[in-house]
Amino acid sequence: MSILKIIEYKNPILREKSKEVSKVSKKIKNLIADMLETMYQAQGVGLAAPQVGYSLRIFVLDVSDPEGPIDPMVFVNPKIVKKSGAINSYEGCLSFPKAYTNVRRYKNVLVKALDINGRPFVKEALDGSLLSRCIQHEFDHLEGNLFIDHCRNRFDANNALAKYNLPSIEEERLIEEDFLEKEIVEYEKAHPEEVEELRKTIEEQGG
Numbered sequence: 212m213s214i215l216k217i218i219e220y221k222n223p224i225l226r227e228k229s230k231e232v233s234k235v236s237k238k239i240k241n242l243i244a245d246m247l248e249t250m251y252q253a254q255g256v257g258l259a260a261p262q263v264g265y266s267l268r269i270f271v272l273d274v275s276d277p278e279g280p281i282d283p284m285v286f287v288n289p290k291i292v293k294k295s296g297a298i299n300s301y302e303g304c305l306s307f308p309k310a311y312t313n314v315r316r317y318k319n320v321l322v323k324a325l326d327i328n329g330r331p332f333v334k335e336a337l338d339g340s341l342l343s344r345c346i347q348h349e350f351d352h353l354e355g356n357l358f359i360d361h362c363r364n365r366f367d368a369n370n371a372l373a374k375y376n377l378p379s380i381e382e383e384r385l386i387e388e389d390f391l392e393k394e395i396v397e398y399e400k401a402h403p404e405e406v407e408e409l410r411k412t413i414e415e416q417g418g
Contacts, residue, residue: 212248215263221378229268229353235329246271255305257345259352270349274341286324293321297394298339302358309375312368314361315391316344360384
């Protein structure tokens with residue numbers, strides 16, 4: 212296994228729509244193994260093939276407890292077939308070293324994909340869990356989208372990027388999600404204690 216170079220924001224490959232994998236060959240399995248090794252070495256919870264220079268519809272995840280055994284998940288040719296609810300997600304990305312911002316995500320997703328052996332499976336992730344948010348984040352990479360395209364406040368996002376000498380957001384890439392924003396705002400009004408907890412977490416992480 213090899214540690215691959217992680218591509219950073221503004222590299223054109225991050226804006227390409229990835230190609231489907233025609234066969235989960237030995238070469239693809241080796242790439243997946245390298246992606247997992249790279250993700251763990253970078254202390255990430257997810258990594259998509261475009262982030263290491265391959266415009267292929269593959270991503271890997273591990274949202275297990277860092278203190279426990281690893282639990283790698285492999286998604287080849289994934290398709291999100293169902294999504295519902297809305298949640299605020301405070302996200303960063305291995306292609307955006309140290310930069311975090313608040314983004315809109317669905318609470319619940321259902322995804323179909325192939326595993327590392329080319330066998331189909333279905334995975335459901337609910338209640339705004341880390342798994343749910345990571346699936347959406349990594350799937351975005353396969354579509355040429357980035358987490359900052361879902362930012363709730365472009366000024367906050369730009370400040371976070373500037374803090375780490377990263378280029379500003381591409382405003383033409385921002386995704387209109389008024390329906391998600393409305394649901395998030397309504398939830399936050401009804402649960403101010405969670406908003407305050409998020410604010411404290413952001414401060415602790417230096418956001």
